[in-house]
Amino acid sequence: MLDNPLNILAPNYDMAHTSFFFIFLLTHFLFYSSPTTFAFSPTNDHIPPCHDHEKSALLQFKDSFSIREYCDQKLEGWNQASDCCSWDGIECEDVTGHVISLDLTSSCLSGSINSSSSLFQLLHLRSLNLADNDFNRSSIPSALGHFPNLTHLNLSNSGFSGPIPSCISNLSKLSSLDLSWNAGLEVKTNPDFKTLFRKLGSLQVVHLDRVDMSSTVPNDILANASSLVSLSLRWCYLRGEFPTRIFQLPKLEVLFLDGNPNLTAGHLPEFHSTTPLRELSVPSCNLSGHIPSSLQNLTQLVYLDLSDNPFSVQETSSLPWMAGTN
Template sequence: MHKRKEENAEDVCIYIYMFIFIFPYPKFAFALLGKKKMWGLFWHYLVLCLFFLLFHLQVISSSSFNSSSPLQKLCSPEQSSALLRFKNTFTINEYSSSSKTDSWKEGSDCCTWDGVTCDRFTGHVIGLDLSSCGLIGPINDSSSLFNLHHLQKLNLADNIFDPSTISPKFGQFTKLTHLNLSSSNFYGLVPTEIFHLSKLVLLHLSSDFDYLKLRQQGFKNLLQNLTELRYLHLENVDMSSVAVGSFVNLSSSLISLSLQSNYMQGKFPNDLFRFPFLQLLRLSDNQNITVNLPNFNRSNPLKLLDLSSTNFSGKLPDTIGNLMHLNHLRLSGCKFRRVNSAVT
């Protein structure tokens, strides 16, 4: 009896196969099916098989989704503790509308906190963005911030870390690709350890005042080690001892270079104006630097060129009209003899 049922099941599978692949050809289908009594059994098993087929596909789909989207790892207690201790070293500016650290609560997963980014597979904190949070207080060498060894992106811009120098321990974040410490009241010499972070793509150390200083040795380390840099902003950093001509040795992959009010002196290298990817170049408020602008070709990607309040002089080249992408050209306070009519 069981053998007979197995044979019937096998026959049905054959009939279903025939239905799918041969049904479009009626003559062959009727010839192969033969007996009319098999049609009832055929349709019965067909509906049953289709039901199980749909159920099986749903299971496979669910299994595939779960395997490709594993549950995100939770933040470790050590990292949560380090972040909370870092938060507790500051007061919040009373004029700050809100702070990302308001969501930081003990006992909750720090990967869900505002400003915190975690690696979904390891749970390591890899990103911290506390820009414009109204934080007031120092960051010293003993700060628990430096326990977050896996950081890749760190943005502490627009806070009041006063009084604080930039700790050399920032150089321990060897995985950093983005570091933004701008407009946060840091003062003193920029530690050379910062310029050993060889993976940096973005470095913003700009200041609202000339509190920070960068010396020739530090800049030399920057040139040697930060070969992946795309964005370098050093506004209001005292670079009076840096040889201006050495800027030509910056990474040719630079996209944005901002050197406003750096107390630089000497002749600025005109080859830098022809860097193949440079879209923003700001040299304003450096009254002791000079340059003769090069000829520009149409492939030059510059979008913003700010030379205001510099000692640039001579003839503005006619080829500046070739800067097809240029949106902003600032020349106030310069000593150019003539501005070509192609410039608007």
Template sequence: MGYVKFVFFMIYPFLRQLAFSSSLPHLCPQDQALALLQFKHMFTIDPDASDYCGHILTNQTIQSYPRTLLWNKSTNCCLWDGVHCDKMSGQVIELNLTCSRLQGKFHSNSSLFQLSNLKRLDLSFNDFTGSLISPKFGEFSSLTHLDLSDSSFTGLIPSEISHLSKLHVLRINGLNELSLGPHNFELLFKNLTQLRELNLDSVNISSTIPSNFSSHLTTLRLPYT
């Protein structure tokens, strides 16, 4: 019995410290905090943005506000609005910036692409007028959720999106300013076999739409013909 007490008192400080540390917010890696701040400073806050945003097809209305406004290098980025980190590693795994009033050009060399562990990324309902969808989005190999809808992206949807084989949700739509190249639709479904939801509303699709979709697909929105 004395030996058991001795062992307990030896490991008690360690157990106490472990319990204390597990209750603390995990620290965001410095390089990821810097990447997020660089991303923030690439955009201005649109003063004319609507107070609410939402899509008639989703039947949802969300209050619009500048989520990045209080991001500050003196604070833990895991506590920043819209940022979620892995509980064990502190790595940024989710970025939700929907309806954040961001305005500016989304560059292909954006620091956002340094967040290689992202699993969910939502940039919907911002103003990236004139910006192309970078092929680098296809490098987020862990993504299960990607939403680029209603943010004024333009041009061709890159075929590299088909590299995101873990995707469950893909939303890329926006006022007939986007297009999907020949054979790209078939390529999407060939590789994105885990899709539950696909929204390509208002995307110009020039390729043939296959008759067999993903067996997991429950929601499909395509342009009106």
């Protein structure tokens, strides 16, 4: 009989232990020496610096304006020594390093802008926001058409004047357009409103408050705007019959038409429970007739203003919560 019954297993045990140790060393060596292991390391992905010609274009654009000293300077960090992708208001595409977004909202820019501006050398822009500056009653430059990938354009409250250029209609990828609060801006003829927006089927947001549109508004004003979510045309001097087809837009959640008393023959349609309206503001739009009881079907409605319209008092009284809307 064997003194130790476990001795019969000792040779196999030593061989297994040695093999395991060898495999461990080999795996450890391959893991830390192979270049493929860098894919698993926690180091940051390489993001390329911005392109020199785009940096130069941005600095030229900045230098073309005077900037009020008392403003909070968003542009203080813009200089030749730093990567423009790190500047305030700039976003670059991760892979290419191209500037894709420029946001200079409330940057106290003061001066004129035209199509020769270095701004239009940023050919990869997808979003441009120059709101709340003073462009000294400049016309909106037609060179905006050089931005075929633009999806967001905000030039609100920036002192632009003159007609909205037809080049806007070439921005087929545009989903958000805000040109509001530019008191000298107008859309009348060549192009008119319908022509201007005919090609912009991707629009979700259109804000044109205070833009002069003192021409007859066709009822199919936004016939192709099936994606429209928010429309604001306040104090735009709209004329003609109230464009009731606006209420048929399938995704419309916000509608502001305040202060357009030259509209005629307007009335509110019947509303269905599937209508997605959340905010409806149509004061002083010369709407008449009765306020439909189907307004109660708008279960998502959080804001409603129907004031200063000659609605029928008798019909309105059928909606107690609407009393006093005349």
